[in-house]
Amino acid sequence: MRHRPLVGIVLSFVIGISVNYFFYIPFLFVFPAILVTTIVYSCLFILHSRKSNARPAGPFASPTAFWQGRVVGQTKGCVLTLLILTFLTGISYHNLRFSFRATDNISSFVSNEKIPVRLRGVVVSNPIVKYMPGTHLSSLKQRKKVTTFLLQTEAIESRNWKNITGVIKINIYPTKEESASTSNNNYHPFKLKYGNKIKLIGNISKPSTSRNPGQFDYKKYLQRQRPRIEAVASVVSINNIKFLSEGHGNYFLTFVYSTKKKLNNIIDRYVKKRSIPLVSSILLGDREKVPVELIDSFMQTGTIHFLAISGLHVGILVVSLHYFLRLLRFNMKTLAIIIILITFLYAAITGLKTPIIRASIMVATYYGAFIVNRRWDLSNSIVAAVFIILLINPSDLFNVGFQLSVLAVLGIVYISNQIESKVISGNQPSWWRNCKRKKKGTRYGFYLKYIVEKHFVSL
Known part of the structure; x- marks a missing residue:
């Protein structure tokens, strides 16, 4: 919580959404608890701020053990109250988004x-x-x-x-x-x-x-x-x-759909007629254009995921844009703004699928760090992506696509380094070891979800 407070906040928010999903809790029961917790947190925060500012200054600035104990206790109280407040907010937010309906619905x-x-x-x-x-x-x-x-x-x-x-x-x-x-x-x-x-x-x-x-x-x-x-x-x-x-x-969505139509017209003009459905599916997410015979072939060979828009597409787009803009001598802040805008436009054009949103938010946090001159943290980037996705739609927490997308990233980030020395031979080239390490890390993340859902692993 001290170095990455967003992790604890998002985790308590996720637990709150899960509790409301499995055990329905009416909003009228949760709202008074939110109100009381907010008041308690505000009082603790104000008291903690005043105590911190009231520390003695000068040569006698070293606090006593008693003073340290009070400050640490108030800090823990603030943190605990904030986590409870976030937990209750997750319950009420999922309730309002999933269960609440107007009388004229x-x-x-x-x-x-x-x-x-x-x-x-x-x-x-x-x-x-x-x-x-x-x-x-x-x-x-x-x-x-x-x-x-x-x-x-x-x-x-x-x-x-x-x-x-x-x-x-x-x-x-x-x-x-x-x-x-x-x-x-x-x-x-x-x-x-x-x-x-x-x-x-x-x-x-x-x-x-x-x-x-x-x-x-x-x-x-x-x-x-x-x-x-x-x-x-x-x-x-x-x-x-x-x-x-x-x-x-909406004016923005009208612009997005018109842009997508123009891109489809470009594909129709310059791509062979037989390849148009496949190219539209891979680049723009128009999987409905792919003939059913071809979809059946992809499913039988286990390669249907090639037709799905994912973070890989965002990565290719961002890397290509980055080096192209650097060749044009753009400074880093201007480059970051352009890449963030184009990335989110591409996410909207391809239908705002969960993996695309997750990858786009991670790109935005990475390049946003250059804009505000801050250090980028990968863990906070992943957690921020999860938090924003759940704010947009808390029910995505129970979407298998969202779960697999997050697990794949976590597998690459946190598992690949641990398995490099144990699984991969040191005689292979470094680039080949890195590729295999990331592949295995992603696979382990998928296997974890697969075992939980299906209770078996396919060979």
């Missing part, structure tokens, strides 16, 4: 059974064209196209239009005629895009929940997303969607 108007509704709202994600399995899962001919996106609901029609809130997932299923009249890659209902206000007719219901122990819970999965998804609506035929207006989205 869309979840209050839907049930587990599909019901026909009319909705009005704003598109808050870029529409994606996917292939959904039909009656025969193994037959590619039975797979049909579906356009999926998120809708920020504004109103629902019963007898009259009633204002509502909440985000739902929309699946648009084209008819056979609509599918036949469009190509596989260019199908898009009237060029639907982020920020469009639309009106639609469809069937809406709550997401399905797990019926057996250990079964995948689709409802919880959607509720853990950012933003939280309350319901799923199916729309048959694009004729059941009416375009109202555009330009209702």
Whole structure:
């Protein structure tokens, strides 16, 4: 706590989130405890500050053992109270983000059974064209196209239009005629895009929940997303969607999606047609463009992770930018600002996946140290990344992708040095030993999570 106080703070915050996840604690029970702890911490902090400033100065400045004991005791009291406060904050924060809903939320108007509704709202994600399995899962001919996106609901029609809130997932299923009249890659209902206000007719219901122990819970999965998804609506035929207006989205996200579209146009222009889906997936995270046959091949060979955007992509981008800007004679502070801005822009373009956010925050802390003339600390950088990710979405703590991403980094940082002398022969070149050491450290981090989840290790 003395040298890395953020580690203890984030750990207590994580424990608080976990406690609320496994043992639901209402916010009304936690809030009085937070209030009391805040008052106690404030009093201890003020008292400690006054005692520290009241130390005798001059040749008799050496404190007595009694004085030292009081100061140390107050310091420990401040630290303990701060950790308790952070723990309670983690409980309440996860409760508010995961369990709290407004009275006019869309979840209050839907049930587990599909019901026909009319909705009005704003598109808050870029529409994606996917292939959904039909009656025969193994037959590619039975797979049909579906356009999926998120809708920020504004109103629902019963007898009259009633204002509502909440985000739902929309699946648009084209008819056979609509599918036949469009190509596989260019199908898009009237060029639907982020920020469009639309009106639609469809069937809406709550997401399905797990019926057996250990079964995948689709409802919880959607509720853990950012933003939280309350319901799923199916729309048959694009004729059941009416375009109202555009330009209702966030300006930054509008810029991000337009930039991504321009990058995709560049890829379409200069890359061979057969390689476009693979290049778009590796560079921009558009995995939906990859043909299902190719995805199946990657899965069978165990290399599907090559299609996933990860910290490796951020590392390649940052190293390339660093040396390019150094060749242009940029000073270190200007270089750091440019790299931080471009890194976060790339994270937004690729969909703000958890591994990308983690890597981007670590890059920001590293180059931010040059801006403020401070020393960079790797442990604080990792902990800061975890803390910011959980502030954005506390439910990411229970996301396997987040857990594996953090464990992989911890394995490289803290395990690789210990295993170098024990596992790797000293006769090999130093660069080869370093590569193998980092690879083994990452693998051990993955194995730890894998053993906990699956209770066995694949050979």
